Amino acid sequence: MKREQLIAEIKKKRSYLCIGLDTDIARIPAHLHQAADPIFEFNRQIIDATYAHCVAYKPNTAFYEALGAKGWDSLCKTIEYIPKECLSIADAKRGDIGNTSSFYAKAFFETLKADAITVAPYMGEDSVKPFLEYKNHWTIVLALTSNSGSADFQTRSVGENELYLEVVKKCILWANTDQLMFVAGATKPELIKKIRQLAPDYFLLIPGIGAQGGHIDDVSDAAITPECGLLLNASRSIIYASQEKDFAKKAAEEAILIKKQMEKWLDKSMA
Amino acid sequence: MKREQLIAEIKKKRSYLCIGLDTDIARIPAHLHQAADPIFEFNRQIIDATYAHCVAYKPNTAFYEALGAKGWDSLCKTIEYIPKECLSIADAKRGDIGNTSSFYAKAFFETLKADAITVAPYMGEDSVKPFLEYKNHWTIVLALTSNSGSADFQTRSVGENELYLEVVKKCILWANTDQLMFVAGATKPELIKKIRQLAPDYFLLIPGIGAQGGHIDDVSDAAITPECGLLLNASRSIIYASQEKDFAKKAAEEAILIKKQMEKWLDKSMA
Numbered sequence A, B: 001m002k003r004e005q006l007i008a009e010i011k012k013k014r015s016y017l018c019i020g021l022d023t024d025i026a027r028i029p030a031h032l033h034q035a036a037d038p039i040f041e042f043n044r045q046i047i048d049a050t051y052a053h054c055v056a057y058k059p060n061t062a063f064y065e066a067l068g069a070k071g072w073d074s075l076c077k078t079i080e081y082i083p084k085e086c087l088s089i090a091d092a093k094r095g096d097i098g099n100t101s102s103f104y105a106k107a108f109f110e111t112l113k114a115d116a117i118t119v120a121p122y123m124g125e126d127s128v129k130p131f132l133e134y135k136n137h138w139t140i141v142l143a144l145t146s147n148s149g150s151a152d153f154q155t156r157s158v159g160e161n162e163l164y165l166e167v168v169k170k171c172i173l174w175a176n177t178d179q180l181m182f183v184a185g186a187t188k189p190e191l192i193k194k195i196r197q198l199a200p201d202y203f204l205l206i207p208g209i210g211a212q213g214g215h216i217d218d219v220s221d222a223a224i225t226p227e228c229g230l231l232l233n234a235s236r237s238i239i240y241a242s243q244e245k246d247f248a249k250k251a252a253e254e255a256i257l258i259k260k261q262m263e264k265w266l267d268k269s270m271a
Helices: A003-013 A030-034 A038-053 A061-065 A068-081 A098-111 A125-132 A163-171 A189-198 A216-223 A247-269 B003-013 B030-034 B038-053 B061-065 B069-081 B098-111 B125-132 B163-171 B189-198 B216-223 B247-269
Strands: A017-021 A056-059 A087-094 A116-119 A138-144 A180-184 A203-206 A230-234 B017-020 B056-058 B087-094 B116-119 B138-144 B180-184 B203-209 B230-234
Touching: A003 A247, A017 A038, A017 A087, A017 A247, A030 A038, A038 A068, A038 A247, A056 A061, A056 A068, A056 A230, A061 A068, A061 A087, A061 B098, A068 A087, A068 B069, A068 B098, A087 A098, A087 A138, A098 A116, A098 A125, A098 B061, A116 A125, A125 A138, A138 A163, A138 A189, A163 A180, A163 A189, A180 A189, A189 A203, A189 A216, A203 A216, A216 A230, A216 A247, A230 A247, B003 B247, B017 B038, B017 B087, B017 B247, B030 B038, B038 B069, B038 B247, B056 B230, B061 B069, B061 B087, B069 B087, B087 B098, B087 B138, B098 B116, B098 B125, B116 B125, B125 B138, B138 B163, B138 B189, B163 B180, B163 B189, B180 B189, B189 B203, B189 B216, B203 B216, B216 B230, B216 B247, B230 B247
Parallel strands: A017 A056, A017 A230, A056 A087, A087 A116, A116 A138, A138 A180, A180 A203, A203 A230, B017 B056, B017 B230, B056 B087, B087 B116, B116 B138, B138 B180, B180 B203, B203 B230
Antiparallel strands: none
């Protein structure tokens, strides 16, 4: 999905919500266990109920890999099922030496056919570039993550800047705003502001809304742009809003609540 | 596999070779394409021919994921086939927020039943700790990688030390030598020495021998200990030694050549 189309979808749906499909077999409603593929069945119903209220879905590969080859199959079906109007983001945090990263790029962009993948920056330029060779796809580099461990290395000073800002500074030399985004954790709005200053026109994927404690207003205030420039991700607070048969309906209600908050920011910021 | 057992295997086999099973469907001999699972069949024959000369195998997940669910299945079969006397290392470079990393730990240590996994440090302590909860398994943290991109962030100064040394300093506070190793790229023996100074008793997994240009003598000289403390990985130079029907035999010949060089270092260093 191209940048213009993503922005158009945000305007049309009045939402910059991304729903994290972190689907844990132990937390899905009991009645779904009768389905041939319970994980996919859960995701399918969540997607059907919510796609009008969000612009992206982000399955995290960990939850699927925990189930082995069968889980990988559920992931494939899920990516395929995501409506074309929504961005499909494989939250995989991959990265390896250049030759090997090119196999990851193939795995996620060709075999799995995701629109976007999250990538870890630790191994530097040749680990990121193979993803950028796919011009019609998005590479979303981890800059600042939402967890406590982000203080161990990401916010340490490297010369003038902190490491997460050095990551942003380097990466914007490698790709433009049409195919590169950054992950910036919702739990640190003051630091998101610094990323926005360095990368004024890049989209930021912001996880950590909801269960992890980040606030929509705080991060929108810190980084929304006239083209929106944000994808805010919520996972557990939406997909596990209920563990009963009404789980999809309750997920949609949660998504709508978030979208209502977002409408206000879009009215204020977008032309 | 416990540390004592690994050291005993190194002594017995007179080798600290790890063979990287970076099996690319486009590079395996043509006659194997008739097999039900060509990737597994290639790996099986490589393992049969080489296990007497090495102490570990390291399949890199990228090559398997490029083939989707089918590739994941080949990976499972490969890990299962690796003889118990050899360490099975899933080269996955995973890492995510704590809750998610625990699913990766489950995926690799319970579902896939690998002995060890490589982990990326960028997201800090809570991204690494879920792997360390598996006491009888190994967590191998990326410190210094063998690629050119390692200069982008890893060798930048963070306070007194370079980032890769800060990673080592932090991680040795989280786990002892029974369950933690570090990745240190063979292409930079002078920097491997600095890791060895900070972590004198930890095993180092050293990729980059062979196709990537690292030299066995240089890295052994830099970091071998009285308990060896090294696993040197070669991938392409061994598994693609021939692309004909004799590929497994040629792989064994390459492995033996490397082992011969290692014997000299073991005789000099181990009690």
